[in-house]
Amino acid sequence: MTAVDASAAPRRAWVEHHMGMPWSVHVRGEAAHDELTERLVAQAFAEVDRIDALLSPFRDDSELSRLRRGELALADAAPELQEVERLCRAALARTLGWFDAWRWRDGFDPTGLVKGWxxxxxxxxxxxxxxxxxxxAGGDLAARCVDPDGTWLVGVEDPVDRTRVLATVPVGTGAVATSGTAARGSHIADPRTGVAATGVRQATVIGPSVLWADVFATAAVAQGVTAVDRVHELHGTSGVLVLDDGSTHAWSNPV
Incomplete structure (x- = not known):
């Protein structure tokens, strides 16, 4: 996913590698080269590193790994881990079980929510x-525009040919999240069976919250072709599904 803009406003981008993927911050406008902006971007990336140290399932010393091994009780864990666990329970309920952070061989795995969070x-x-x-970050984007009429143009990759843009969507203050098989293969499981989900190759959700757009996109892939009907229940969102047969399904729901 790429934030695209053709305006002449001053602009700067920072790109760093965190959580095993590229993260980028884009600033457009007069503050793009301010010292305050530079400091805040550094703080934002430092916060991402801190979260990864706490919540990565790939780091043996993270609090999440210790929780999964039974070495740490949730009540004694960092507030961030407790918050993520509560959000995963809310996601389980809001998706009617299609986003299930407990359906993994190694126990609780909130990875599908942590990135958007x-x-x-x-x-x-x-x-x-x-x-x-x-x-x-890896298909999850949060945007803000100072002008209520301003927009970012966000390019959504074609999951079959990642050099091609499948769609370009305008986003003002809001979020876009994409989940699917293009970058990591079939890594999203059907929570009913525990095996890799099929039917939906990619789901892109546009909405007010990057966390919930990420959750709903992941749930749509897990649902398979039944997501074609279920996405119309996601009030206040729009988006597009790319099915395994290459066909697409777009939706736009009122709040």
Missing amino acids: AVARAARILEPIASDVAVD
Whole structure:
């Protein structure tokens, strides 16, 4: 996913590698080269590293790994891990079981929610910047425009040919999240069977919250072709599904 803009406004982008993927911060406007902006971007990336140290399932010393091994009780865990666990329970309920962080061989795995949650936390740190800001991490993007009529143009990759843009969507202050098989293969499981989900190759959800757009996109892939009907229940969102046969299904729901 890429934030695209053809305006002549000053613009700067920062790109770093965190959580095993590229993260980028884009600032558009007069504050793009301010010292405050530079400091806040550094703080946002530092927060992402801190979250990864706490919640990565790939780090043996993370609190999540210790929780999964039974070495740490949830009540004694960091507030961030407790918050993520509560959000995963809410996601389980809101998706009617299609987003299930407990359906994994190694126990609780909130990975499908943490990235969007971390993007939202990074975006909050950048709120004092007096210009348009977008934060992108592996298909999850949170955007803000100072002008209520302003937009970012966000390109959605074609999962079959990642050099091609499948669609370009305008986003003002809001979020876009994409889940699917293009980058990591069939890594999203059907929670009913525990095996890789089939039917939906990619789901892109546009909405007000990057955390919930991420959750709903992941749930849509897990649902398979039944997501074609279920996405119309996601009030206040729009998006597009790419099915395994190459066909697409777009939706736009009122709040």
